[in-house]
Amino acid sequence: MLFLAGFFFSGCRSAPPPSHAPAPLPDPKPRVVRAIPRPLAVLPWGLAVLLSGLVGTAIGRNKRRAAAGFFFGLVAGPVGWVLIAAGPDFRPRCRFCRSPVEEDAVRCPQCASDLATT
Numbered sequence: 001m002l003f004l005a006g007f008f009f010s011g012c013r014s015a016p017p018p019s020h021a022p023a024p025l026p027d028p029k030p031r032v033v034r035a036i037p038r039p040l041a042v043l044p045w046g047l048a049v050l051l052s053g054l055v056g057t058a059i060g061r062n063k064r065r066a067a068a069g070f071f072f073g074l075v076a077g078p079v080g081w082v083l084i085a086a087g088p089d090f091r092p093r094c095r096f097c098r099s100p101v102e103e104d105a106v107r108c109p110q111c112a113s114d115l116a117t118t
Contacts, residue, residue: 052077056084064090 056073059081060066068087072080091100099110106116 049074049077052080056080060084063087 053070053074056069056071057066058069059073060069063069063084065084065087069080069084072083074080076083089100092103093099094101094108094111094113094115096113097108097111099108101108101115107113108115
């Protein structure tokens, strides 16, 4: 009991005043300084995605599917190129031999049949 009485009446000391606080420890991890700013680091990836979309457009233009080629090339890259190359062809076809012809063609380049007559 005397021990408790001595503790309470001895003027218990609290934490040291703020002026005697220890100095903060240095950060254990050193700060990394980037040589290239973040927006410029993303630029090569953006150009690669845009180029992929343009290649898809070039493939799709041969089948009259340029917009779909751009979309699939942009989203799926080389897989999109294969999808467009293997997809349906929307070019007009000859009535006789079913080969693709130009829209304003008068004669079929494959079978030489007249396309202008109905």
